[in-house]
Amino acid sequence: MQWANPAAADADAIGLWHLTAIGQTVVTGLVDPDYPRALAVVGSVAGITGDVTITGTNMAGETITETLALNGTTAKAGTKAFKTVTGVVLPVQTHAGVQQVETATAAGTVTTAGRAKCVITADGMPGSPWHVPFDVESGDDANDIAAALRAALAADEIVPNHFDVSGDNAEVVLTAKTSAANDDTLNIAISDGEGEGASVGVTTAATSANTTPGVADDRVSVGTTDVLGLPYRSAHNTVLAAYLDNTQDAGPTVTVSATALELNTIDLNSALNGKAVDAYLLV
CATH class of the missing domain: 2.60.40 (Immunoglobulin-like)
Structure with missing residues:
Protein backbone atom coordinates (compact mmCIF):
# COMPACT_ATOMS: atom_id res chain seq x y z
CA MET A 1 0.00 0.00 0.00
CA GLN A 2 1.07 3.60 -0.49
CA TRP A 3 0.71 6.95 1.26
CA ALA A 4 1.33 9.48 -1.49
CA ASN A 5 2.74 12.41 0.51
CA PRO A 6 2.38 12.19 4.29
CA ALA A 7 3.57 15.43 5.84
CA ALA A 8 6.24 15.68 8.49
CA ALA A 9 5.03 15.39 12.07
CA ASP A 10 3.50 18.70 13.17
CA ALA A 11 3.01 19.59 16.84
CA ASP A 12 -0.13 21.70 16.29
CA ALA A 13 -1.52 20.26 13.07
CA ILE A 14 -4.89 19.55 14.69
CA GLY A 15 -5.11 22.71 16.80
CA LEU A 16 -3.63 24.99 19.46
CA TRP A 17 -5.59 26.37 22.41
CA HIS A 18 -5.15 28.61 25.44
CA LEU A 19 -6.14 26.92 28.68
CA THR A 20 -8.37 28.74 31.15
CA ALA A 21 -9.58 28.30 34.71
CA ILE A 22 -12.43 26.20 33.31
CA GLY A 23 -12.05 23.01 31.27
CA GLN A 24 -12.99 23.31 27.61
CA THR A 25 -14.53 21.03 25.00
CA VAL A 26 -13.50 21.98 21.45
CA VAL A 27 -15.64 20.78 18.54
CA THR A 28 -15.02 23.48 15.93
CA GLY A 29 -11.92 24.59 14.06
CA LEU A 30 -10.34 21.14 14.27
CA VAL A 31 -8.13 20.00 11.38
CA ASP A 32 -8.13 16.34 10.38
CA PRO A 33 -4.78 14.58 9.82
CA ASP A 34 -3.64 14.34 6.22
CA TYR A 35 -3.66 10.54 6.56
CA PRO A 36 -4.87 8.34 9.40
CA ARG A 37 -2.07 8.60 11.93
CA ALA A 38 -1.31 8.71 15.63
CA LEU A 39 -1.56 12.04 17.41
CA ALA A 40 0.37 13.76 20.22
CA VAL A 41 -0.23 16.49 22.78
CA VAL A 42 2.23 19.01 24.22
CA GLY A 43 2.15 22.04 26.49
CA SER A 44 3.75 25.43 25.95
CA VAL A 45 5.58 25.72 29.29
CA ALA A 46 7.09 23.40 31.86
CA GLY A 47 4.83 22.02 34.55
CA ILE A 48 1.57 21.88 32.59
CA THR A 49 -0.43 18.83 33.66
CA GLY A 50 -3.87 17.36 33.06
CA ASP A 51 -5.50 15.04 30.56
CA VAL A 52 -6.38 15.82 26.95
CA THR A 53 -9.09 13.58 25.50
CA ILE A 54 -9.31 13.29 21.73
CA THR A 55 -12.37 11.91 19.94
CA GLY A 56 -12.64 11.08 16.26
CA THR A 57 -12.94 8.17 13.88
CA ASN A 58 -10.67 5.41 12.64
CA MET A 59 -10.22 4.32 9.03
CA ALA A 60 -13.49 2.37 9.17
CA GLY A 61 -15.44 5.39 10.36
CA GLU A 62 -15.82 3.96 13.86
CA THR A 63 -15.74 6.40 16.79
CA ILE A 64 -12.54 6.20 18.82
CA THR A 65 -11.28 8.08 21.87
CA GLU A 66 -7.82 8.48 23.39
CA THR A 67 -6.75 10.27 26.57
CA LEU A 68 -3.20 11.59 26.81
CA ALA A 69 -1.60 13.08 29.94
CA LEU A 70 0.23 16.37 29.53
CA ASN A 71 3.82 16.56 30.74
CA GLY A 72 4.88 20.17 30.32
CA THR A 73 6.80 20.74 27.11
CA THR A 74 7.48 17.03 26.59
CA ALA A 75 5.24 15.67 23.86
CA LYS A 76 3.02 12.73 24.75
CA ALA A 77 2.27 10.53 21.75
CA GLY A 78 -0.79 8.35 21.36
CA THR A 79 -1.06 4.92 19.85
CA LYS A 80 -4.33 5.14 17.89
CA ALA A 81 -4.52 6.18 14.24
CA PHE A 82 -7.15 8.89 13.80
CA LYS A 83 -8.68 9.50 10.38
CA THR A 84 -10.74 12.41 11.68
CA VAL A 85 -10.82 14.46 14.87
CA THR A 86 -14.26 15.56 16.03
CA GLY A 87 -13.60 16.77 19.56
CA VAL A 88 -10.86 17.68 22.02
CA VAL A 89 -11.45 18.00 25.76
CA LEU A 90 -8.90 20.28 27.46
CA PRO A 91 -7.97 20.46 31.16
CA VAL A 92 -7.94 23.57 33.32
CA GLN A 93 -4.82 25.71 33.29
CA THR A 94 -1.90 24.92 35.57
CA HIS A 95 -0.53 28.48 35.42
CA ALA A 96 -2.56 31.66 35.10
CA GLY A 97 -1.22 34.09 32.52
CA VAL A 98 -0.33 37.65 33.50
CA GLN A 99 -0.45 40.70 31.22
CA GLN A 100 2.72 42.76 31.44
CA PRO A 213 6.13 41.21 34.71
CA GLY A 214 4.31 39.25 32.05
CA VAL A 215 3.67 35.53 32.42
CA ALA A 216 2.63 33.36 29.48
CA ASP A 217 -0.64 31.52 29.83
CA ASP A 218 -0.80 27.77 29.33
CA ARG A 219 -1.32 26.61 25.78
CA VAL A 220 -1.86 23.07 24.56
CA SER A 221 -1.52 21.74 21.05
CA VAL A 222 -2.63 18.52 19.43
CA GLY A 223 -0.58 17.44 16.46
CA THR A 224 0.50 14.55 14.30
CA THR A 225 3.28 12.01 14.76
CA ASP A 226 5.16 9.92 12.21
CA VAL A 227 3.01 6.87 13.01
CA LEU A 228 0.70 5.98 10.10
CA GLY A 229 -2.42 3.85 10.34
CA LEU A 230 -2.68 0.50 8.56
CA PRO A 231 -6.08 -0.36 7.03
CA TYR A 232 -6.26 -3.95 8.30
CA ARG A 233 -6.84 -5.69 11.62
CA SER A 234 -4.13 -8.27 12.15
CA ALA A 235 -2.91 -10.55 14.90
CA HIS A 236 0.59 -10.65 13.39
CA ASN A 237 3.11 -8.30 11.82
CA THR A 238 2.94 -9.11 8.12
CA VAL A 239 4.87 -6.06 6.85
CA LEU A 240 7.70 -7.30 4.65
CA ALA A 241 9.36 -3.98 3.78
CA ALA A 242 8.73 -0.26 3.73
CA TYR A 243 10.14 2.55 1.59
CA LEU A 244 10.33 6.33 1.95
CA ASP A 245 10.76 8.15 -1.37
CA ASN A 246 11.81 4.84 -2.96
CA THR A 247 14.55 4.23 -0.37
CA GLN A 248 14.10 1.15 1.79
CA ASP A 249 13.53 1.96 5.42
CA ALA A 250 16.03 0.57 7.92
CA GLY A 251 13.36 -1.10 9.98
CA PRO A 252 9.85 0.18 10.63
CA THR A 253 8.08 -0.42 13.93
CA VAL A 254 4.78 -2.18 13.31
CA THR A 255 2.03 -2.47 15.91
CA VAL A 256 -0.90 -4.83 15.37
CA SER A 257 -4.29 -5.63 16.86
CA ALA A 258 -6.81 -8.24 15.76
CA THR A 259 -9.67 -6.30 17.35
CA ALA A 260 -9.02 -2.54 17.19
CA LEU A 261 -8.32 -1.25 13.68
CA GLU A 262 -6.87 2.02 15.00
CA LEU A 263 -4.09 0.15 16.83
CA ASN A 264 -2.62 -1.24 13.61
CA THR A 265 0.16 1.19 12.72
CA ILE A 266 3.54 1.56 11.08
CA ASP A 267 6.32 3.92 12.18
CA LEU A 268 9.25 4.23 9.79
CA ASN A 269 12.75 4.48 11.14
CA SER A 270 13.07 7.67 9.05
CA ALA A 271 11.03 10.81 9.73
CA LEU A 272 8.20 11.54 7.32
CA ASN A 273 8.94 14.43 4.97
CA GLY A 274 6.09 14.79 2.50
CA LYS A 275 7.50 12.09 0.20
CA ALA A 276 5.74 8.86 -0.75
CA VAL A 277 5.69 5.94 1.69
CA ASP A 278 5.23 2.40 0.42
CA ALA A 279 4.66 -0.65 2.60
CA TYR A 280 4.59 -4.22 1.36
CA LEU A 281 2.58 -6.56 3.56
CA LEU A 282 0.65 -9.80 3.52
CA VAL A 283 -3.10 -9.52 3.92
Missing part, protein backbone atom coordinates in the same frame (compact mmCIF):
# COMPACT_ATOMS: atom_id res chain seq x y z
CA VAL A 101 2.41 46.33 32.74
CA GLU A 102 4.98 49.04 32.00
CA THR A 103 4.91 52.46 33.67
CA ALA A 104 6.67 55.68 32.67
CA THR A 105 6.67 58.81 34.80
CA ALA A 106 6.68 62.18 33.07
CA ALA A 107 8.62 65.09 34.58
CA GLY A 108 9.50 68.71 33.91
CA THR A 109 7.77 72.01 33.20
CA VAL A 110 7.38 73.11 29.59
CA THR A 111 8.98 76.49 28.89
CA THR A 112 8.53 76.41 25.11
CA ALA A 113 5.42 74.92 23.57
CA GLY A 114 5.97 72.43 20.80
CA ARG A 115 6.24 68.79 19.93
CA ALA A 116 7.62 66.31 22.46
CA LYS A 117 8.57 62.73 21.70
CA CYS A 118 7.84 59.27 23.05
CA VAL A 119 9.59 56.11 21.87
CA ILE A 120 7.95 52.74 22.56
CA THR A 121 10.13 49.65 22.31
CA ALA A 122 8.38 46.29 22.40
CA ASP A 123 9.23 42.85 21.09
CA GLY A 124 6.91 41.87 18.24
CA MET A 125 5.37 45.33 17.79
CA PRO A 126 5.63 46.55 14.17
CA GLY A 127 8.04 49.44 13.74
CA SER A 128 9.63 49.03 17.16
CA PRO A 129 11.21 51.24 18.38
CA TRP A 130 8.07 53.23 17.50
CA HIS A 131 8.10 57.04 17.68
CA VAL A 132 4.94 58.79 18.91
CA PRO A 133 5.06 62.63 18.81
CA PHE A 134 2.75 64.65 21.05
CA ASP A 135 2.11 68.34 21.57
CA VAL A 136 2.65 70.17 24.87
CA GLU A 137 1.95 73.77 25.88
CA SER A 138 4.05 76.33 27.70
CA GLY A 139 3.52 75.94 31.43
CA ASP A 140 2.50 72.27 31.25
CA ASP A 141 3.68 70.35 34.29
CA ALA A 142 4.37 66.63 34.64
CA ASN A 143 0.69 65.78 34.92
CA ASP A 144 -0.14 67.75 31.78
CA ILE A 145 2.73 66.16 29.86
CA ALA A 146 1.56 62.68 30.87
CA ALA A 147 -2.05 63.45 29.91
CA ALA A 148 -1.00 64.67 26.47
CA LEU A 149 1.12 61.59 25.93
CA ARG A 150 -1.65 59.22 27.04
CA ALA A 151 -4.01 60.82 24.53
CA ALA A 152 -1.45 60.52 21.73
CA LEU A 153 -0.73 56.88 22.53
CA ALA A 154 -4.44 56.01 22.67
CA ALA A 155 -4.94 57.58 19.24
CA ASP A 156 -1.84 56.02 17.68
CA GLU A 157 -2.16 53.62 14.75
CA ILE A 158 0.08 50.93 16.29
CA VAL A 159 0.23 51.10 20.08
CA PRO A 160 -3.46 50.37 20.91
CA ASN A 161 -3.28 47.14 18.91
CA HIS A 162 -0.81 45.80 21.46
CA PHE A 163 -1.43 47.72 24.68
CA ASP A 164 -4.16 49.37 26.71
CA VAL A 165 -3.18 52.92 27.63
CA SER A 166 -3.94 54.27 31.10
CA GLY A 167 -2.43 56.16 34.01
CA ASP A 168 -3.10 58.94 36.50
CA ASN A 169 -1.28 62.16 37.28
CA ALA A 170 2.26 61.93 35.88
CA GLU A 171 2.12 58.23 35.04
CA VAL A 172 1.78 56.71 31.59
CA VAL A 173 0.87 53.02 31.77
CA LEU A 174 0.89 50.41 29.02
CA THR A 175 -0.80 47.06 29.74
CA ALA A 176 -0.25 44.24 27.26
CA LYS A 177 -3.40 43.10 25.49
CA THR A 178 -2.57 39.43 26.05
CA SER A 179 -0.71 37.30 28.56
CA ALA A 180 2.80 36.46 27.40
CA ALA A 181 6.26 35.81 28.74
CA ASN A 182 7.84 38.98 30.10
CA ASP A 183 9.28 41.25 27.42
CA ASP A 184 12.52 42.56 28.88
CA THR A 185 12.85 45.03 25.99
CA LEU A 186 9.56 46.83 26.71
CA ASN A 187 10.26 50.50 27.38
CA ILE A 188 8.57 53.91 27.28
CA ALA A 189 11.00 56.80 26.72
CA ILE A 190 9.87 60.41 27.02
CA SER A 191 11.74 63.56 25.95
CA ASP A 192 11.51 66.89 24.17
CA GLY A 193 11.22 66.64 20.42
CA GLU A 194 13.96 67.44 17.97
CA GLY A 195 14.46 70.16 15.38
CA GLU A 196 12.15 73.01 14.47
CA GLY A 197 8.99 73.12 16.53
CA ALA A 198 10.37 70.96 19.32
CA SER A 199 9.26 71.54 22.86
CA VAL A 200 11.58 72.67 25.64
CA GLY A 201 11.20 71.67 29.26
CA VAL A 202 10.16 68.03 29.12
CA THR A 203 12.61 66.18 31.36
CA THR A 204 14.14 63.23 29.58
CA ALA A 205 12.96 59.92 31.06
CA ALA A 206 14.85 57.36 29.02
CA THR A 207 13.63 54.27 30.85
CA SER A 208 10.35 53.08 32.30
CA ALA A 209 9.47 50.61 35.06
CA ASN A 210 8.33 47.03 34.58
CA THR A 211 5.61 47.26 37.22
CA THR A 212 4.04 43.87 36.48
Whole structure:
Protein backbone atom coordinates (compact mmCIF):
# COMPACT_ATOMS: atom_id res chain seq x y z
CA MET A 1 0.00 0.00 0.00
CA GLN A 2 1.07 3.60 -0.49
CA TRP A 3 0.71 6.95 1.26
CA ALA A 4 1.33 9.48 -1.49
CA ASN A 5 2.74 12.41 0.51
CA PRO A 6 2.38 12.19 4.29
CA ALA A 7 3.57 15.43 5.84
CA ALA A 8 6.24 15.68 8.49
CA ALA A 9 5.03 15.39 12.07
CA ASP A 10 3.50 18.70 13.17
CA ALA A 11 3.01 19.59 16.84
CA ASP A 12 -0.13 21.70 16.29
CA ALA A 13 -1.52 20.26 13.07
CA ILE A 14 -4.89 19.55 14.69
CA GLY A 15 -5.11 22.71 16.80
CA LEU A 16 -3.63 24.99 19.46
CA TRP A 17 -5.59 26.37 22.41
CA HIS A 18 -5.15 28.61 25.44
CA LEU A 19 -6.14 26.92 28.68
CA THR A 20 -8.37 28.74 31.15
CA ALA A 21 -9.58 28.30 34.71
CA ILE A 22 -12.43 26.20 33.31
CA GLY A 23 -12.05 23.01 31.27
CA GLN A 24 -12.99 23.31 27.61
CA THR A 25 -14.53 21.03 25.00
CA VAL A 26 -13.50 21.98 21.45
CA VAL A 27 -15.64 20.78 18.54
CA THR A 28 -15.02 23.48 15.93
CA GLY A 29 -11.92 24.59 14.06
CA LEU A 30 -10.34 21.14 14.27
CA VAL A 31 -8.13 20.00 11.38
CA ASP A 32 -8.13 16.34 10.38
CA PRO A 33 -4.78 14.58 9.82
CA ASP A 34 -3.64 14.34 6.22
CA TYR A 35 -3.66 10.54 6.56
CA PRO A 36 -4.87 8.34 9.40
CA ARG A 37 -2.07 8.60 11.93
CA ALA A 38 -1.31 8.71 15.63
CA LEU A 39 -1.56 12.04 17.41
CA ALA A 40 0.37 13.76 20.22
CA VAL A 41 -0.23 16.49 22.78
CA VAL A 42 2.23 19.01 24.22
CA GLY A 43 2.15 22.04 26.49
CA SER A 44 3.75 25.43 25.95
CA VAL A 45 5.58 25.72 29.29
CA ALA A 46 7.09 23.40 31.86
CA GLY A 47 4.83 22.02 34.55
CA ILE A 48 1.57 21.88 32.59
CA THR A 49 -0.43 18.83 33.66
CA GLY A 50 -3.87 17.36 33.06
CA ASP A 51 -5.50 15.04 30.56
CA VAL A 52 -6.38 15.82 26.95
CA THR A 53 -9.09 13.58 25.50
CA ILE A 54 -9.31 13.29 21.73
CA THR A 55 -12.37 11.91 19.94
CA GLY A 56 -12.64 11.08 16.26
CA THR A 57 -12.94 8.17 13.88
CA ASN A 58 -10.67 5.41 12.64
CA MET A 59 -10.22 4.32 9.03
CA ALA A 60 -13.49 2.37 9.17
CA GLY A 61 -15.44 5.39 10.36
CA GLU A 62 -15.82 3.96 13.86
CA THR A 63 -15.74 6.40 16.79
CA ILE A 64 -12.54 6.20 18.82
CA THR A 65 -11.28 8.08 21.87
CA GLU A 66 -7.82 8.48 23.39
CA THR A 67 -6.75 10.27 26.57
CA LEU A 68 -3.20 11.59 26.81
CA ALA A 69 -1.60 13.08 29.94
CA LEU A 70 0.23 16.37 29.53
CA ASN A 71 3.82 16.56 30.74
CA GLY A 72 4.88 20.17 30.32
CA THR A 73 6.80 20.74 27.11
CA THR A 74 7.48 17.03 26.59
CA ALA A 75 5.24 15.67 23.86
CA LYS A 76 3.02 12.73 24.75
CA ALA A 77 2.27 10.53 21.75
CA GLY A 78 -0.79 8.35 21.36
CA THR A 79 -1.06 4.92 19.85
CA LYS A 80 -4.33 5.14 17.89
CA ALA A 81 -4.52 6.18 14.24
CA PHE A 82 -7.15 8.89 13.80
CA LYS A 83 -8.68 9.50 10.38
CA THR A 84 -10.74 12.41 11.68
CA VAL A 85 -10.82 14.46 14.87
CA THR A 86 -14.26 15.56 16.03
CA GLY A 87 -13.60 16.77 19.56
CA VAL A 88 -10.86 17.68 22.02
CA VAL A 89 -11.45 18.00 25.76
CA LEU A 90 -8.90 20.28 27.46
CA PRO A 91 -7.97 20.46 31.16
CA VAL A 92 -7.94 23.57 33.32
CA GLN A 93 -4.82 25.71 33.29
CA THR A 94 -1.90 24.92 35.57
CA HIS A 95 -0.53 28.48 35.42
CA ALA A 96 -2.56 31.66 35.10
CA GLY A 97 -1.22 34.09 32.52
CA VAL A 98 -0.33 37.65 33.50
CA GLN A 99 -0.45 40.70 31.22
CA GLN A 100 2.72 42.76 31.44
CA VAL A 101 2.41 46.33 32.74
CA GLU A 102 4.98 49.04 32.00
CA THR A 103 4.91 52.46 33.67
CA ALA A 104 6.67 55.68 32.67
CA THR A 105 6.67 58.81 34.80
CA ALA A 106 6.68 62.18 33.07
CA ALA A 107 8.62 65.09 34.58
CA GLY A 108 9.50 68.71 33.91
CA THR A 109 7.77 72.01 33.20
CA VAL A 110 7.38 73.11 29.59
CA THR A 111 8.98 76.49 28.89
CA THR A 112 8.53 76.41 25.11
CA ALA A 113 5.42 74.92 23.57
CA GLY A 114 5.97 72.43 20.80
CA ARG A 115 6.24 68.79 19.93
CA ALA A 116 7.62 66.31 22.46
CA LYS A 117 8.57 62.73 21.70
CA CYS A 118 7.84 59.27 23.05
CA VAL A 119 9.59 56.11 21.87
CA ILE A 120 7.95 52.74 22.56
CA THR A 121 10.13 49.65 22.31
CA ALA A 122 8.38 46.29 22.40
CA ASP A 123 9.23 42.85 21.09
CA GLY A 124 6.91 41.87 18.24
CA MET A 125 5.37 45.33 17.79
CA PRO A 126 5.63 46.55 14.17
CA GLY A 127 8.04 49.44 13.74
CA SER A 128 9.63 49.03 17.16
CA PRO A 129 11.21 51.24 18.38
CA TRP A 130 8.07 53.23 17.50
CA HIS A 131 8.10 57.04 17.68
CA VAL A 132 4.94 58.79 18.91
CA PRO A 133 5.06 62.63 18.81
CA PHE A 134 2.75 64.65 21.05
CA ASP A 135 2.11 68.34 21.57
CA VAL A 136 2.65 70.17 24.87
CA GLU A 137 1.95 73.77 25.88
CA SER A 138 4.05 76.33 27.70
CA GLY A 139 3.52 75.94 31.43
CA ASP A 140 2.50 72.27 31.25
CA ASP A 141 3.68 70.35 34.29
CA ALA A 142 4.37 66.63 34.64
CA ASN A 143 0.69 65.78 34.92
CA ASP A 144 -0.14 67.75 31.78
CA ILE A 145 2.73 66.16 29.86
CA ALA A 146 1.56 62.68 30.87
CA ALA A 147 -2.05 63.45 29.91
CA ALA A 148 -1.00 64.67 26.47
CA LEU A 149 1.12 61.59 25.93
CA ARG A 150 -1.65 59.22 27.04
CA ALA A 151 -4.01 60.82 24.53
CA ALA A 152 -1.45 60.52 21.73
CA LEU A 153 -0.73 56.88 22.53
CA ALA A 154 -4.44 56.01 22.67
CA ALA A 155 -4.94 57.58 19.24
CA ASP A 156 -1.84 56.02 17.68
CA GLU A 157 -2.16 53.62 14.75
CA ILE A 158 0.08 50.93 16.29
CA VAL A 159 0.23 51.10 20.08
CA PRO A 160 -3.46 50.37 20.91
CA ASN A 161 -3.28 47.14 18.91
CA HIS A 162 -0.81 45.80 21.46
CA PHE A 163 -1.43 47.72 24.68
CA ASP A 164 -4.16 49.37 26.71
CA VAL A 165 -3.18 52.92 27.63
CA SER A 166 -3.94 54.27 31.10
CA GLY A 167 -2.43 56.16 34.01
CA ASP A 168 -3.10 58.94 36.50
CA ASN A 169 -1.28 62.16 37.28
CA ALA A 170 2.26 61.93 35.88
CA GLU A 171 2.12 58.23 35.04
CA VAL A 172 1.78 56.71 31.59
CA VAL A 173 0.87 53.02 31.77
CA LEU A 174 0.89 50.41 29.02
CA THR A 175 -0.80 47.06 29.74
CA ALA A 176 -0.25 44.24 27.26
CA LYS A 177 -3.40 43.10 25.49
CA THR A 178 -2.57 39.43 26.05
CA SER A 179 -0.71 37.30 28.56
CA ALA A 180 2.80 36.46 27.40
CA ALA A 181 6.26 35.81 28.74
CA ASN A 182 7.84 38.98 30.10
CA ASP A 183 9.28 41.25 27.42
CA ASP A 184 12.52 42.56 28.88
CA THR A 185 12.85 45.03 25.99
CA LEU A 186 9.56 46.83 26.71
CA ASN A 187 10.26 50.50 27.38
CA ILE A 188 8.57 53.91 27.28
CA ALA A 189 11.00 56.80 26.72
CA ILE A 190 9.87 60.41 27.02
CA SER A 191 11.74 63.56 25.95
CA ASP A 192 11.51 66.89 24.17
CA GLY A 193 11.22 66.64 20.42
CA GLU A 194 13.96 67.44 17.97
CA GLY A 195 14.46 70.16 15.38
CA GLU A 196 12.15 73.01 14.47
CA GLY A 197 8.99 73.12 16.53
CA ALA A 198 10.37 70.96 19.32
CA SER A 199 9.26 71.54 22.86
CA VAL A 200 11.58 72.67 25.64
CA GLY A 201 11.20 71.67 29.26
CA VAL A 202 10.16 68.03 29.12
CA THR A 203 12.61 66.18 31.36
CA THR A 204 14.14 63.23 29.58
CA ALA A 205 12.96 59.92 31.06
CA ALA A 206 14.85 57.36 29.02
CA THR A 207 13.63 54.27 30.85
CA SER A 208 10.35 53.08 32.30
CA ALA A 209 9.47 50.61 35.06
CA ASN A 210 8.33 47.03 34.58
CA THR A 211 5.61 47.26 37.22
CA THR A 212 4.04 43.87 36.48
CA PRO A 213 6.13 41.21 34.71
CA GLY A 214 4.31 39.25 32.05
CA VAL A 215 3.67 35.53 32.42
CA ALA A 216 2.63 33.36 29.48
CA ASP A 217 -0.64 31.52 29.83
CA ASP A 218 -0.80 27.77 29.33
CA ARG A 219 -1.32 26.61 25.78
CA VAL A 220 -1.86 23.07 24.56
CA SER A 221 -1.52 21.74 21.05
CA VAL A 222 -2.63 18.52 19.43
CA GLY A 223 -0.58 17.44 16.46
CA THR A 224 0.50 14.55 14.30
CA THR A 225 3.28 12.01 14.76
CA ASP A 226 5.16 9.92 12.21
CA VAL A 227 3.01 6.87 13.01
CA LEU A 228 0.70 5.98 10.10
CA GLY A 229 -2.42 3.85 10.34
CA LEU A 230 -2.68 0.50 8.56
CA PRO A 231 -6.08 -0.36 7.03
CA TYR A 232 -6.26 -3.95 8.30
CA ARG A 233 -6.84 -5.69 11.62
CA SER A 234 -4.13 -8.27 12.15
CA ALA A 235 -2.91 -10.55 14.90
CA HIS A 236 0.59 -10.65 13.39
CA ASN A 237 3.11 -8.30 11.82
CA THR A 238 2.94 -9.11 8.12
CA VAL A 239 4.87 -6.06 6.85
CA LEU A 240 7.70 -7.30 4.65
CA ALA A 241 9.36 -3.98 3.78
CA ALA A 242 8.73 -0.26 3.73
CA TYR A 243 10.14 2.55 1.59
CA LEU A 244 10.33 6.33 1.95
CA ASP A 245 10.76 8.15 -1.37
CA ASN A 246 11.81 4.84 -2.96
CA THR A 247 14.55 4.23 -0.37
CA GLN A 248 14.10 1.15 1.79
CA ASP A 249 13.53 1.96 5.42
CA ALA A 250 16.03 0.57 7.92
CA GLY A 251 13.36 -1.10 9.98
CA PRO A 252 9.85 0.18 10.63
CA THR A 253 8.08 -0.42 13.93
CA VAL A 254 4.78 -2.18 13.31
CA THR A 255 2.03 -2.47 15.91
CA VAL A 256 -0.90 -4.83 15.37
CA SER A 257 -4.29 -5.63 16.86
CA ALA A 258 -6.81 -8.24 15.76
CA THR A 259 -9.67 -6.30 17.35
CA ALA A 260 -9.02 -2.54 17.19
CA LEU A 261 -8.32 -1.25 13.68
CA GLU A 262 -6.87 2.02 15.00
CA LEU A 263 -4.09 0.15 16.83
CA ASN A 264 -2.62 -1.24 13.61
CA THR A 265 0.16 1.19 12.72
CA ILE A 266 3.54 1.56 11.08
CA ASP A 267 6.32 3.92 12.18
CA LEU A 268 9.25 4.23 9.79
CA ASN A 269 12.75 4.48 11.14
CA SER A 270 13.07 7.67 9.05
CA ALA A 271 11.03 10.81 9.73
CA LEU A 272 8.20 11.54 7.32
CA ASN A 273 8.94 14.43 4.97
CA GLY A 274 6.09 14.79 2.50
CA LYS A 275 7.50 12.09 0.20
CA ALA A 276 5.74 8.86 -0.75
CA VAL A 277 5.69 5.94 1.69
CA ASP A 278 5.23 2.40 0.42
CA ALA A 279 4.66 -0.65 2.60
CA TYR A 280 4.59 -4.22 1.36
CA LEU A 281 2.58 -6.56 3.56
CA LEU A 282 0.65 -9.80 3.52
CA VAL A 283 -3.10 -9.52 3.92
